[in-house]
Amino acid sequence: MDAIIQLIHVSKWHDRRAALSDVTFEIEKGEFVLLMGASGAGKSTLLRMLIAEEQPDEGQIFVHGKNVTKLRASEIPYLRRKVGAVFQDFRLLPKKSVFDNVALPLIVQGASEKDIRRKVTEALRAVDVDHKNDQLPNGLSTGEQQRVCIARSIVNGPVVLLADEPTGNLDPERTREIIELFKLINARGTTVVVATHDPHVLKYVNRRVITLVQGVLVAERRVGEGVGG
Protein backbone atom coordinates (compact mmCIF):
# COMPACT_ATOMS: atom_id res chain seq x y z
CA MET A 1 0.00 0.00 0.00
CA ASP A 2 1.00 3.63 -0.48
CA ALA A 3 1.98 5.75 2.50
CA ILE A 4 -0.09 8.92 2.46
CA ILE A 5 1.61 10.32 5.58
CA GLN A 6 5.25 9.66 6.39
CA LEU A 7 7.28 11.05 9.28
CA ILE A 8 11.02 10.38 9.21
CA HIS A 9 13.01 11.11 12.40
CA VAL A 10 10.94 14.19 13.20
CA SER A 11 11.92 16.28 16.21
CA LYS A 12 10.59 19.58 17.45
CA TRP A 13 11.56 21.68 20.44
CA HIS A 14 9.45 24.25 22.21
CA ASP A 15 11.54 26.42 24.54
CA ARG A 16 14.28 23.77 24.87
CA ARG A 17 11.67 21.14 25.73
CA ALA A 18 11.21 18.35 23.19
CA ALA A 19 7.63 18.47 21.88
CA LEU A 20 8.48 15.60 19.51
CA SER A 21 11.56 13.48 19.66
CA ASP A 22 12.78 11.41 16.71
CA VAL A 23 9.31 10.30 15.64
CA THR A 24 9.10 7.98 12.65
CA PHE A 25 5.96 6.28 11.30
CA GLU A 26 3.85 5.88 8.19
CA ILE A 27 0.11 5.98 7.63
CA GLU A 28 -1.22 4.13 4.62
CA LYS A 29 -3.84 5.50 2.27
CA GLY A 30 -7.34 4.73 3.60
CA GLU A 31 -6.20 3.95 7.17
CA PHE A 32 -7.98 5.09 10.34
CA VAL A 33 -5.39 5.94 12.99
CA LEU A 34 -5.79 7.06 16.56
CA LEU A 35 -3.02 9.26 17.89
CA MET A 36 -3.15 8.78 21.66
CA GLY A 37 -1.37 10.62 24.42
CA ALA A 38 -1.88 12.83 27.42
CA SER A 39 -1.94 16.62 27.15
CA GLY A 40 1.47 17.88 26.11
CA ALA A 41 2.45 14.55 24.52
CA GLY A 42 2.99 16.25 21.15
CA LYS A 43 -0.20 15.20 19.33
CA SER A 44 -1.30 18.71 18.37
CA THR A 45 2.24 19.68 17.37
CA LEU A 46 2.35 16.65 15.11
CA LEU A 47 -1.00 17.48 13.49
CA ARG A 48 0.00 21.12 13.01
CA MET A 49 3.14 19.93 11.24
CA LEU A 50 1.07 17.82 8.86
CA ILE A 51 -0.70 20.96 7.59
CA ALA A 52 2.48 23.05 7.73
CA GLU A 53 1.32 25.26 10.57
CA GLU A 54 4.60 24.35 12.24
CA GLN A 55 7.90 23.13 10.84
CA PRO A 56 10.01 20.38 12.46
CA ASP A 57 13.47 21.26 13.73
CA GLU A 58 14.73 17.95 12.39
CA GLY A 59 13.43 15.26 10.06
CA GLN A 60 11.17 15.09 7.06
CA ILE A 61 7.39 14.93 6.70
CA PHE A 62 5.63 13.72 3.55
CA VAL A 63 1.90 14.18 3.01
CA HIS A 64 0.26 12.92 -0.17
CA GLY A 65 3.67 12.71 -1.84
CA LYS A 66 4.75 16.25 -0.92
CA ASN A 67 7.65 17.02 1.38
CA VAL A 68 5.89 19.39 3.77
CA THR A 69 9.16 20.63 5.23
CA LYS A 70 10.25 21.90 1.84
CA LEU A 71 7.00 23.50 0.68
CA ARG A 72 7.11 27.14 -0.37
CA ALA A 73 4.70 29.45 1.47
CA SER A 74 2.63 29.79 -1.70
CA GLU A 75 2.19 25.97 -1.91
CA ILE A 76 0.89 25.53 1.64
CA PRO A 77 -2.74 26.55 0.93
CA TYR A 78 -2.92 23.85 -1.76
CA LEU A 79 -1.70 21.22 0.73
CA ARG A 80 -4.36 22.34 3.22
CA ARG A 81 -7.06 21.89 0.59
CA LYS A 82 -6.15 18.20 0.42
CA VAL A 83 -5.99 17.78 4.19
CA GLY A 84 -9.18 18.53 6.11
CA ALA A 85 -8.83 19.56 9.74
CA VAL A 86 -11.27 19.26 12.65
CA PHE A 87 -10.56 21.16 15.83
CA GLN A 88 -11.66 20.75 19.42
CA ASP A 89 -12.84 24.38 19.50
CA PHE A 90 -14.63 23.93 16.13
CA ARG A 91 -13.30 27.20 14.71
CA LEU A 92 -16.57 28.16 13.06
CA LEU A 93 -17.26 31.71 11.94
CA PRO A 94 -19.93 32.92 14.39
CA LYS A 95 -21.51 35.47 12.06
CA LYS A 96 -21.92 33.10 9.13
CA SER A 97 -24.67 30.55 8.75
CA VAL A 98 -24.00 26.83 8.91
CA PHE A 99 -24.26 26.68 5.11
CA ASP A 100 -21.79 29.54 4.63
CA ASN A 101 -19.32 28.03 7.11
CA VAL A 102 -19.32 24.73 5.28
CA ALA A 103 -19.17 26.45 1.87
CA LEU A 104 -16.01 28.38 2.80
CA PRO A 105 -13.39 25.83 1.57
CA LEU A 106 -15.23 25.62 -1.76
CA ILE A 107 -15.46 29.42 -2.09
CA VAL A 108 -11.75 29.66 -1.35
CA GLN A 109 -11.07 27.23 -4.19
CA GLY A 110 -13.34 29.13 -6.58
CA ALA A 111 -15.96 26.39 -7.01
CA SER A 112 -19.07 27.17 -9.05
CA GLU A 113 -22.33 28.18 -7.37
CA LYS A 114 -23.93 24.91 -8.47
CA ASP A 115 -21.06 22.79 -7.07
CA ILE A 116 -21.10 24.69 -3.80
CA ARG A 117 -24.82 24.12 -3.32
CA ARG A 118 -24.57 20.41 -4.17
CA LYS A 119 -21.43 19.60 -2.15
CA VAL A 120 -22.44 21.61 0.94
CA THR A 121 -25.85 19.94 0.98
CA GLU A 122 -24.18 16.51 0.67
CA ALA A 123 -21.67 17.25 3.44
CA LEU A 124 -24.34 18.56 5.80
CA ARG A 125 -26.49 15.54 5.06
CA ALA A 126 -23.53 13.23 5.75
CA VAL A 127 -23.09 14.69 9.24
CA ASP A 128 -26.86 14.94 9.77
CA VAL A 129 -27.19 18.70 10.27
CA ASP A 130 -28.70 19.55 6.87
CA HIS A 131 -31.83 20.82 8.62
CA LYS A 132 -29.78 23.55 10.37
CA ASN A 133 -28.60 25.16 7.13
CA ASP A 134 -29.56 28.74 7.91
CA GLN A 135 -28.74 28.80 11.60
CA LEU A 136 -25.76 30.53 13.12
CA PRO A 137 -23.23 28.27 14.91
CA ASN A 138 -23.98 29.77 18.32
CA GLY A 139 -27.54 28.49 18.07
CA LEU A 140 -26.33 24.88 17.79
CA SER A 141 -25.39 22.36 20.49
CA THR A 142 -21.66 21.53 20.86
CA GLY A 143 -22.23 18.17 19.17
CA GLU A 144 -23.89 19.90 16.23
CA GLN A 145 -21.12 22.49 16.02
CA GLN A 146 -18.59 19.67 15.84
CA ARG A 147 -20.61 18.05 13.06
CA VAL A 148 -20.63 21.33 11.12
CA CYS A 149 -16.87 21.54 11.60
CA ILE A 150 -16.54 17.98 10.23
CA ALA A 151 -18.81 18.86 7.28
CA ARG A 152 -16.56 21.81 6.48
CA SER A 153 -13.47 19.59 6.62
CA ILE A 154 -14.87 17.00 4.20
CA VAL A 155 -16.83 19.25 1.82
CA ASN A 156 -14.04 19.50 -0.74
CA GLY A 157 -13.21 15.79 -0.61
CA PRO A 158 -9.83 15.82 1.16
CA VAL A 159 -7.53 12.80 0.92
CA VAL A 160 -6.69 13.03 4.62
CA LEU A 161 -8.81 14.17 7.55
CA LEU A 162 -7.01 15.25 10.74
CA ALA A 163 -8.98 15.70 13.94
CA ASP A 164 -7.42 17.28 17.01
CA GLU A 165 -9.31 16.27 20.18
CA PRO A 166 -12.62 16.28 18.27
CA THR A 167 -14.51 14.83 21.23
CA GLY A 168 -12.88 16.92 23.93
CA ASN A 169 -16.04 18.96 24.53
CA LEU A 170 -18.56 16.15 24.06
CA ASP A 171 -20.35 13.70 26.37
CA PRO A 172 -19.84 9.91 25.84
CA GLU A 173 -22.91 9.54 23.62
CA ARG A 174 -21.92 12.45 21.33
CA THR A 175 -18.33 11.11 21.35
CA ARG A 176 -19.54 7.78 20.04
CA GLU A 177 -21.59 9.50 17.32
CA ILE A 178 -18.65 11.59 16.17
CA ILE A 179 -16.32 8.59 16.07
CA GLU A 180 -18.93 6.67 14.06
CA LEU A 181 -19.03 9.62 11.68
CA PHE A 182 -15.25 9.48 11.24
CA LYS A 183 -15.49 5.76 10.57
CA LEU A 184 -18.11 6.45 7.91
CA ILE A 185 -15.89 9.09 6.29
CA ASN A 186 -13.00 6.63 6.43
CA ALA A 187 -15.13 3.94 4.83
CA ARG A 188 -15.62 6.27 1.84
CA GLY A 189 -11.84 6.25 1.27
CA THR A 190 -10.54 9.22 3.26
CA THR A 191 -7.55 8.58 5.51
CA VAL A 192 -8.50 9.66 9.03
CA VAL A 193 -6.15 10.58 11.88
CA VAL A 194 -7.78 11.36 15.21
CA ALA A 195 -5.64 12.77 18.02
CA THR A 196 -7.14 12.25 21.46
CA HIS A 197 -6.21 11.89 25.10
CA ASP A 198 -9.56 10.23 25.85
CA PRO A 199 -9.14 6.45 26.39
CA HIS A 200 -12.92 5.99 26.03
CA VAL A 201 -12.55 6.61 22.31
CA LEU A 202 -10.75 3.25 22.10
CA LYS A 203 -14.05 1.57 22.98
CA TYR A 204 -15.47 2.55 19.62
CA VAL A 205 -12.63 1.75 17.28
CA ASN A 206 -10.86 -1.33 16.06
CA ARG A 207 -8.01 0.46 14.42
CA ARG A 208 -4.34 1.26 14.62
CA VAL A 209 -3.25 3.31 17.64
CA ILE A 210 -0.05 5.36 17.80
CA THR A 211 0.82 6.41 21.34
CA LEU A 212 2.99 9.39 22.19
CA VAL A 213 4.46 10.08 25.62
CA GLN A 214 6.24 13.39 26.10
CA GLY A 215 7.00 13.62 22.41
CA VAL A 216 8.27 10.08 22.04
CA LEU A 217 6.46 7.42 20.03
CA VAL A 218 6.17 4.58 22.54
CA ALA A 219 3.73 2.14 20.95
CA GLU A 220 1.90 1.21 17.77
CA ARG A 221 -0.85 -1.37 18.12
CA ARG A 222 -4.36 -2.32 17.08
CA VAL A 223 -7.26 -2.46 19.49
CA GLY A 224 -10.31 -4.65 19.31
CA GLU A 225 -13.68 -3.09 18.79
CA GLY A 226 -15.62 -2.91 22.04
CA VAL A 227 -12.47 -3.60 24.07
CA GLY A 228 -11.49 -0.98 26.63
CA GLY A 229 -8.24 1.01 26.75
Add this chain to the structure above:
Amino acid sequence: MRRLFYLVREAWVNMRTNRTTTIVAILTTAFALACVGIFLLLYVNLRNAAGSLQEDVKVMVYLEDRLPSEPVRELERTLKTDRMVDGVLFISKEQALGEFRVQFPSESHLLEGLGENPLPASFVVTLAPSFRSPDAMKAWVERVQTMEGVAKVDYNQEWSSLLARLIGYIELAAIGVGILLSAAAVTIIGNTTRLALLARQEEIEILRSIGATRTFIRIPYFLEGAVLGACGSALSLGILKFAFELFRQQIQLTGRFSGIEGMISFFPLSVCLALVMVGMGLGFAGSVVSLLRVGDGRA
Protein backbone atom coordinates in the same frame (compact mmCIF):
# COMPACT_ATOMS: atom_id res chain seq x y z
CA MET B 1 -18.54 34.61 -9.20
CA ARG B 2 -19.37 33.39 -5.71
CA ARG B 3 -15.76 34.01 -4.73
CA LEU B 4 -15.90 37.59 -6.02
CA PHE B 5 -19.20 38.16 -4.24
CA TYR B 6 -17.69 36.72 -1.05
CA LEU B 7 -14.64 39.02 -1.22
CA VAL B 8 -16.72 42.15 -1.86
CA ARG B 9 -19.14 41.18 0.90
CA GLU B 10 -16.28 40.60 3.33
CA ALA B 11 -14.91 44.08 2.60
CA TRP B 12 -18.37 45.53 3.19
CA VAL B 13 -18.81 43.54 6.41
CA ASN B 14 -15.38 44.75 7.60
CA MET B 15 -16.44 48.34 7.13
CA ARG B 16 -19.83 47.85 8.74
CA THR B 17 -18.43 45.94 11.70
CA ASN B 18 -15.88 48.66 12.43
CA ARG B 19 -18.31 51.47 11.58
CA THR B 20 -16.83 54.10 13.89
CA THR B 21 -13.27 53.42 12.77
CA THR B 22 -14.42 53.49 9.15
CA ILE B 23 -16.18 56.84 9.55
CA VAL B 24 -13.24 58.35 11.43
CA ALA B 25 -10.86 57.10 8.71
CA ILE B 26 -13.00 58.58 5.92
CA LEU B 27 -13.35 61.92 7.74
CA THR B 28 -9.67 62.27 8.60
CA THR B 29 -8.65 61.20 5.11
CA ALA B 30 -11.13 63.71 3.66
CA PHE B 31 -9.70 66.46 5.84
CA ALA B 32 -6.11 65.62 4.88
CA LEU B 33 -6.95 65.45 1.18
CA ALA B 34 -9.01 68.67 1.39
CA CYS B 35 -5.90 70.46 2.70
CA VAL B 36 -3.95 69.15 -0.29
CA GLY B 37 -6.90 70.12 -2.51
CA ILE B 38 -6.80 73.76 -1.32
CA PHE B 39 -3.22 74.12 -2.53
CA LEU B 40 -4.01 72.27 -5.71
CA LEU B 41 -7.01 74.49 -6.42
CA LEU B 42 -4.98 77.63 -5.71
CA TYR B 43 -2.19 76.36 -7.94
CA VAL B 44 -4.51 75.46 -10.83
CA ASN B 45 -6.33 78.80 -10.69
CA LEU B 46 -3.14 80.85 -10.48
CA ARG B 47 -1.72 78.89 -13.41
CA ASN B 48 -4.86 79.67 -15.39
CA ALA B 49 -4.73 83.31 -14.34
CA ALA B 50 -1.06 83.53 -15.29
CA GLY B 51 -1.88 81.92 -18.63
CA SER B 52 -4.60 84.45 -19.43
CA LEU B 53 -2.44 87.32 -18.17
CA GLN B 54 0.39 86.21 -20.41
CA GLU B 55 -2.04 86.06 -23.32
CA ASP B 56 -3.00 89.60 -22.51
CA VAL B 57 0.55 90.94 -22.15
CA LYS B 58 0.98 94.13 -24.13
CA VAL B 59 4.20 96.09 -24.42
CA MET B 60 3.89 99.86 -24.76
CA VAL B 61 6.54 101.42 -27.01
CA TYR B 62 6.34 105.17 -26.39
CA LEU B 63 7.73 107.39 -29.12
CA GLU B 64 9.78 110.55 -28.79
CA ASP B 65 7.65 113.66 -28.90
CA ARG B 66 7.18 115.28 -32.31
CA LEU B 67 8.74 112.39 -34.15
CA PRO B 68 8.16 112.87 -37.91
CA SER B 69 5.87 110.42 -39.65
CA GLU B 70 8.61 108.74 -41.71
CA PRO B 71 10.63 107.36 -38.75
CA VAL B 72 7.32 106.33 -37.14
CA ARG B 73 6.40 104.28 -40.24
CA GLU B 74 9.94 102.87 -40.36
CA LEU B 75 9.68 101.81 -36.73
CA GLU B 76 6.25 100.27 -37.36
CA ARG B 77 7.68 98.25 -40.29
CA THR B 78 10.59 97.05 -38.12
CA LEU B 79 8.27 95.98 -35.36
CA LYS B 80 5.82 94.23 -37.67
CA THR B 81 8.59 92.18 -39.33
CA ASP B 82 10.03 91.12 -35.95
CA ARG B 83 9.52 87.35 -35.49
CA MET B 84 8.86 87.88 -31.78
CA VAL B 85 5.94 90.22 -32.52
CA ASP B 86 2.37 89.06 -33.07
CA GLY B 87 0.62 92.41 -33.53
CA VAL B 88 1.33 96.16 -33.62
CA LEU B 89 -1.21 98.92 -33.05
CA PHE B 90 -0.32 102.60 -33.45
CA ILE B 91 -1.82 105.05 -30.93
CA SER B 92 -1.39 108.67 -31.95
CA LYS B 93 -1.08 111.51 -29.41
CA GLU B 94 -4.70 112.49 -30.08
CA GLN B 95 -5.97 108.92 -29.64
CA ALA B 96 -4.03 108.63 -26.38
CA LEU B 97 -5.66 111.82 -25.09
CA GLY B 98 -9.08 110.58 -26.15
CA GLU B 99 -8.56 107.27 -24.35
CA PHE B 100 -7.34 109.07 -21.23
CA ARG B 101 -10.50 111.17 -21.18
CA VAL B 102 -12.66 108.07 -21.56
CA GLN B 103 -10.85 106.06 -18.90
CA PHE B 104 -10.37 108.87 -16.37
CA PRO B 105 -13.19 111.36 -16.96
CA SER B 106 -12.87 112.93 -13.50
CA GLU B 107 -9.13 113.56 -13.95
CA SER B 108 -9.32 114.92 -17.53
CA HIS B 109 -9.37 118.50 -16.25
CA LEU B 110 -5.74 118.01 -15.14
CA LEU B 111 -4.65 118.05 -18.76
CA GLU B 112 -6.67 121.17 -19.59
CA GLY B 113 -4.23 123.49 -17.87
CA LEU B 114 -1.22 122.14 -19.73
CA GLY B 115 -2.44 123.49 -23.02
CA GLU B 116 -0.52 121.17 -25.31
CA ASN B 117 -1.29 117.43 -25.30
CA PRO B 118 1.44 115.94 -23.07
CA LEU B 119 0.69 112.30 -23.94
CA PRO B 120 3.12 110.61 -26.31
CA ALA B 121 2.26 108.57 -29.40
CA SER B 122 2.93 104.86 -28.94
CA PHE B 123 2.83 101.39 -30.41
CA VAL B 124 0.93 98.72 -28.52
CA VAL B 125 2.85 95.52 -29.26
CA THR B 126 1.53 92.02 -28.64
CA LEU B 127 4.35 89.48 -28.48
CA ALA B 128 4.10 86.05 -30.08
CA PRO B 129 2.96 83.38 -27.51
CA SER B 130 6.33 81.60 -27.50
CA PHE B 131 8.12 84.84 -26.51
CA ARG B 132 5.95 85.82 -23.55
CA SER B 133 8.21 84.42 -20.85
CA PRO B 134 9.70 87.06 -18.51
CA ASP B 135 13.23 86.44 -19.85
CA ALA B 136 12.26 86.64 -23.54
CA MET B 137 10.21 89.78 -22.94
CA LYS B 138 13.03 91.43 -21.04
CA ALA B 139 15.51 90.70 -23.86
CA TRP B 140 13.10 92.05 -26.49
CA VAL B 141 12.37 95.21 -24.51
CA GLU B 142 16.09 95.90 -24.04
CA ARG B 143 16.61 95.57 -27.78
CA VAL B 144 13.67 97.84 -28.75
CA GLN B 145 14.65 100.44 -26.18
CA THR B 146 17.83 101.21 -28.17
CA MET B 147 15.92 101.80 -31.43
CA GLU B 148 15.87 105.26 -32.89
CA GLY B 149 12.75 107.32 -32.03
CA VAL B 150 11.83 105.16 -29.03
CA ALA B 151 11.50 107.16 -25.81
CA LYS B 152 10.50 104.42 -23.43
CA VAL B 153 9.30 100.84 -23.42
CA ASP B 154 6.87 99.82 -20.70
CA TYR B 155 5.44 96.47 -19.71
CA ASN B 156 4.26 94.80 -16.54
CA GLN B 157 7.51 92.93 -15.98
CA GLU B 158 7.40 93.02 -12.21
CA TRP B 159 3.85 91.77 -12.08
CA SER B 160 4.45 88.83 -14.41
CA SER B 161 7.69 87.72 -12.73
CA LEU B 162 6.08 88.12 -9.31
CA LEU B 163 3.21 85.91 -10.44
CA ALA B 164 5.67 83.35 -11.85
CA ARG B 165 7.51 83.32 -8.50
CA LEU B 166 4.27 83.01 -6.55
CA ILE B 167 3.15 80.07 -8.71
CA GLY B 168 6.52 78.43 -8.12
CA TYR B 169 6.14 78.77 -4.34
CA ILE B 170 2.57 77.44 -4.39
CA GLU B 171 3.69 74.54 -6.58
CA LEU B 172 6.39 73.70 -4.01
CA ALA B 173 3.94 74.06 -1.12
CA ALA B 174 1.39 71.89 -2.94
CA ILE B 175 4.00 69.18 -3.50
CA GLY B 176 5.25 69.38 0.11
CA VAL B 177 1.82 69.45 1.70
CA GLY B 178 0.63 66.84 -0.80
CA ILE B 179 3.39 64.38 0.12
CA LEU B 180 2.99 65.00 3.85
CA LEU B 181 -0.78 64.70 3.97
CA SER B 182 -0.90 61.84 1.49
CA ALA B 183 1.46 59.97 3.81
CA ALA B 184 -0.92 60.86 6.65
CA ALA B 185 -3.87 59.47 4.65
CA VAL B 186 -1.92 56.27 3.93
CA THR B 187 -1.13 55.91 7.65
CA ILE B 188 -4.72 56.57 8.73
CA ILE B 189 -6.13 54.00 6.31
CA GLY B 190 -3.28 51.60 7.13
CA ASN B 191 -4.17 51.81 10.82
CA THR B 192 -7.85 51.27 10.06
CA THR B 193 -6.98 48.17 8.07
CA ARG B 194 -4.74 46.96 10.90
CA LEU B 195 -7.56 47.38 13.41
CA ALA B 196 -9.91 45.44 11.14
CA LEU B 197 -7.23 42.82 10.79
CA LEU B 198 -6.74 42.45 14.55
CA ALA B 199 -10.49 42.22 15.05
CA ARG B 200 -10.67 39.36 12.55
CA GLN B 201 -7.48 37.51 13.46
CA GLU B 202 -9.39 34.37 14.36
CA GLU B 203 -11.26 34.39 11.09
CA ILE B 204 -7.99 34.80 9.19
CA GLU B 205 -6.57 31.77 11.03
CA ILE B 206 -9.62 29.73 10.01
CA LEU B 207 -9.28 30.85 6.39
CA ARG B 208 -5.63 29.84 6.44
CA SER B 209 -6.41 26.43 7.90
CA ILE B 210 -8.87 25.63 5.12
CA GLY B 211 -6.43 26.53 2.37
CA ALA B 212 -7.11 30.18 1.57
CA THR B 213 -4.22 31.79 -0.28
CA ARG B 214 -2.54 34.95 0.90
CA THR B 215 -4.20 36.91 -1.92
CA PHE B 216 -7.65 35.59 -1.02
CA ILE B 217 -7.21 36.67 2.60
CA ARG B 218 -5.87 40.08 1.64
CA ILE B 219 -8.28 41.13 -1.10
CA PRO B 220 -11.15 42.27 1.21
CA TYR B 221 -8.69 44.48 3.11
CA PHE B 222 -7.28 45.91 -0.13
CA LEU B 223 -10.83 46.64 -1.28
CA GLU B 224 -11.64 48.22 2.06
CA GLY B 225 -8.58 50.48 1.86
CA ALA B 226 -9.38 51.49 -1.71
CA VAL B 227 -13.02 52.24 -0.84
CA LEU B 228 -12.01 54.27 2.25
CA GLY B 229 -9.52 56.26 0.14
CA ALA B 230 -12.06 56.88 -2.62
CA CYS B 231 -14.76 57.92 -0.12
CA GLY B 232 -12.31 60.20 1.71
CA SER B 233 -11.24 61.75 -1.57
CA ALA B 234 -14.82 62.22 -2.80
CA LEU B 235 -15.79 63.80 0.52
CA SER B 236 -12.77 66.12 0.39
CA LEU B 237 -13.88 67.25 -3.09
CA GLY B 238 -17.37 67.90 -1.70
CA ILE B 239 -15.91 69.99 1.13
CA LEU B 240 -13.69 71.89 -1.32
CA LYS B 241 -16.54 72.54 -3.74
CA PHE B 242 -18.69 73.85 -0.89
CA ALA B 243 -15.89 76.11 0.36
CA PHE B 244 -15.14 77.24 -3.18
CA GLU B 245 -18.75 78.24 -3.89
CA LEU B 246 -18.93 80.02 -0.54
CA PHE B 247 -15.78 81.95 -1.42
CA ARG B 248 -17.12 82.89 -4.85
CA GLN B 249 -20.41 84.00 -3.32
CA GLN B 250 -18.60 86.17 -0.78
CA ILE B 251 -16.63 87.87 -3.54
CA GLN B 252 -19.84 88.62 -5.41
CA LEU B 253 -21.54 89.92 -2.28
CA THR B 254 -18.73 92.21 -1.14
CA GLY B 255 -18.27 93.56 -4.66
CA ARG B 256 -14.49 93.61 -4.18
CA PHE B 257 -12.21 91.99 -6.74
CA SER B 258 -15.05 92.19 -9.27
CA GLY B 259 -14.31 90.02 -12.26
CA ILE B 260 -12.28 87.51 -10.24
CA GLU B 261 -15.30 85.28 -9.68
CA GLY B 262 -15.45 84.73 -13.43
CA MET B 263 -11.75 83.93 -13.63
CA ILE B 264 -11.60 81.30 -10.90
CA SER B 265 -12.96 77.83 -11.46
CA PHE B 266 -13.27 74.49 -9.64
CA PHE B 267 -11.57 71.31 -10.86
CA PRO B 268 -13.13 69.95 -14.04
CA LEU B 269 -14.92 66.58 -13.78
CA SER B 270 -11.94 64.71 -15.26
CA VAL B 271 -9.64 66.10 -12.53
CA CYS B 272 -12.24 65.26 -9.84
CA LEU B 273 -12.36 61.68 -11.09
CA ALA B 274 -8.57 61.54 -11.18
CA LEU B 275 -8.43 62.82 -7.57
CA VAL B 276 -10.89 60.13 -6.45
CA MET B 277 -8.66 57.58 -8.17
CA VAL B 278 -5.64 59.04 -6.37
CA GLY B 279 -7.54 58.70 -3.06
CA MET B 280 -8.35 55.12 -3.98
CA GLY B 281 -4.68 54.48 -4.72
CA LEU B 282 -3.62 56.00 -1.38
CA GLY B 283 -6.14 53.84 0.47
CA PHE B 284 -4.95 50.76 -1.37
CA ALA B 285 -1.35 51.67 -0.49
CA GLY B 286 -2.35 52.06 3.18
CA SER B 287 -3.81 48.56 3.20
CA VAL B 288 -0.77 47.12 1.42
CA VAL B 289 1.54 48.68 4.02
CA SER B 290 -0.42 47.22 6.94
CA LEU B 291 -0.81 43.81 5.27
CA LEU B 292 2.83 43.38 4.31
CA ARG B 293 3.40 40.86 7.06
CA VAL B 294 0.06 39.12 7.01
CA GLY B 295 -1.00 35.80 5.57
CA ASP B 296 2.34 34.26 4.70
CA GLY B 297 0.75 30.83 5.00
CA ARG B 298 2.73 29.64 8.03
CA ALA B 299 1.65 29.93 11.64
